[in-house]
Amino acid sequence: MTSIEPEAIAQRPIAVPPPPTWPALSPQEKAALKARIRDLLTAQDAVLVAHYYTDGDLQELAEETGGLVADSLEMARFGTTSPARTLVVCGVRFMGETAKILNPEKRVLMPDLAATCSLDEGCPAAEFAAFCDAHPEWCVVVYANTSAEVKARADWVVTSSIALPVVRHLHERGEKILWAPDRHLGRYVQQETGADMLLWQGACVVHEAFKGYALEQLRRLHADAAVLVHPESPAEVIDQADVVGSTTQLIKAVSELPNETFIVATDQGIFWKMHQLAPHKRLIAAPTAGVGATCESCAHCPWMAMNALQNLEQVLVRGDQEVLVAPGIRERALVPIRRMLDFAEERGIGGRPATTT
Structure with a gap:
C-alpha cells in the first residue's frame, strides 16, 4: 500500500462553525429552566456529565444534580460507575461515543450531536487506517479526541492526563509509536519521553x-x-x-x-x-x-459552545440526540479504551480536583 504521510493530511481545512447564539435568560427564567431540567433528569433516571470547557451553567447544574464535571478521562470512568440508566454528555461527540462504548446498555444523549472537534475532523478514519497500514510495525496510540472508528484501529487510547505515563511505559518496552491526531501534544510527549514517535499532523483550532x-x-x-x-x-x-x-x-x-x-x-x-x-x-x-x-x-471551542441549558432541556424532552456506535466498532474501540482505564487504575493516575481550596 502507498504510504500516506501525515503532512499530506494537515492541508485539509477544518470547517469551524460560528459560535452559536443563545437567547439571554433572566435570572428567573434560568432558575425555572434549571428546575425543569432537574425534574426531567429525575424522571428519566438520567445523570448529567459535563466537561470543564462547557458553559458554567451546565457545570453548575451537573454538580447540583449529582452528576460530574471533569476532564475526558474522568468522564470516561464515571459512566461505568453511575447507576443511572441514561447518561447526558455535555461536551463534544467523541466524549459521547466513549461513554456509549463503555456503557452499551445505557442510553447516551447529547444536547447536539453536531458538536464535534477539529482533532476528530482532521483525522478521518479511512485515511488514518491507510496510514496505519503503511506503518504496520508501529504501536498505534490515539488521543481521545478521535472518532470511535479511529479508536477501533488503535492499540491504546490516551487523554492528555495520561499520555505521558503511557508513552513512557511503551518507550521503556522498546515500542515505536504512531501518534494521532494532535501534533503539538505529540511533540511535547516525544520531547518529554524520548520515544520514537511518528506524528499525525492534526491540531486543535483553539x-x-x-x-x-x-x-x-x-x-x-x-x-x-x-x-x-x-x-x-x-x-x-x-x-x-x-x-x-x-x-x-x-x-x-x-x-x-x-x-x-x-x-x-x-x-x-x-x-x-x-x-x-x-x-x-x-x-x-x-x-x-x-x-x-x-x-x-x-x-x-465553538463546538463546546453548542451545549446550553436550552438544548439540554430539548434533548431530554425529545430524546432525539442519542449517541449510537455500531457493535463491531464498539467492540474493537473498547479494547484500547479499557487498556487506558486499567493502566490508570493500576498506576493511580487521574482523579478530580478538590471541591474546595
Missing part, C-alpha cells in the same frame, strides 16, 4: 491559536503570574509555561500554587471551575490575538 510572541509580552506585564498551558498548544507557548498539563492538572495548579495571578492557555470554559476552587486568584486568558483580531483571546 489551542493552536495561542501566540508565543503575544504571551511573552503579556508575561512582561504580569511578572509574578504563573503560566498554565495545555499541551495541545504550540511549542513556543509550551516553552514559556510554569505548568504544562491536562485540564484537571491546570485546575489543581491554580488551587495549589502560591501565585495570586495566572495566565491560562486553554479553553476559557475552564475558568468556571478555577474561579469556583480559587475565587481569590486572578485569571488572565493567554492571548490568541493577531493583526486585525477582534478580541485579545478568543479561546473558546
Whole structure:
C-alpha cells in the first residue's frame, strides 16, 4: 500500500462553525429552566456529565444534580460507575461515543450531536487506517479526541492526563509509536519521553491559536503570574509555561500554587471551575490575538459552545440526540479504551480536583 504521510493530511481545512447564539435568560427564567431540567433528569433516571470547557451553567447544574464535571478521562470512568440508566454528555461527540462504548446498555444523549472537534475532523478514519497500514510495525496510540472508528484501529487510547505515563511505559518496552491526531501534544510527549514517535499532523483550532510572541509580552506585564498551558498548544507557548498539563492538572495548579495571578492557555470554559476552587486568584486568558483580531483571546471551542441549558432541556424532552456506535466498532474501540482505564487504575493516575481550596 502507498504510504500516506501525515503532512499530506494537515492541508485539509477544518470547517469551524460560528459560535452559536443563545437567547439571554433572566435570572428567573434560568432558575425555572434549571428546575425543569432537574425534574426531567429525575424522571428519566438520567445523570448529567459535563466537561470543564462547557458553559458554567451546565457545570453548575451537573454538580447540583449529582452528576460530574471533569476532564475526558474522568468522564470516561464515571459512566461505568453511575447507576443511572441514561447518561447526558455535555461536551463534544467523541466524549459521547466513549461513554456509549463503555456503557452499551445505557442510553447516551447529547444536547447536539453536531458538536464535534477539529482533532476528530482532521483525522478521518479511512485515511488514518491507510496510514496505519503503511506503518504496520508501529504501536498505534490515539488521543481521545478521535472518532470511535479511529479508536477501533488503535492499540491504546490516551487523554492528555495520561499520555505521558503511557508513552513512557511503551518507550521503556522498546515500542515505536504512531501518534494521532494532535501534533503539538505529540511533540511535547516525544520531547518529554524520548520515544520514537511518528506524528499525525492534526491540531486543535483553539489551542493552536495561542501566540508565543503575544504571551511573552503579556508575561512582561504580569511578572509574578504563573503560566498554565495545555499541551495541545504550540511549542513556543509550551516553552514559556510554569505548568504544562491536562485540564484537571491546570485546575489543581491554580488551587495549589502560591501565585495570586495566572495566565491560562486553554479553553476559557475552564475558568468556571478555577474561579469556583480559587475565587481569590486572578485569571488572565493567554492571548490568541493577531493583526486585525477582534478580541485579545478568543479561546473558546465553538463546538463546546453548542451545549446550553436550552438544548439540554430539548434533548431530554425529545430524546432525539442519542449517541449510537455500531457493535463491531464498539467492540474493537473498547479494547484500547479499557487498556487506558486499567493502566490508570493500576498506576493511580487521574482523579478530580478538590471541591474546595
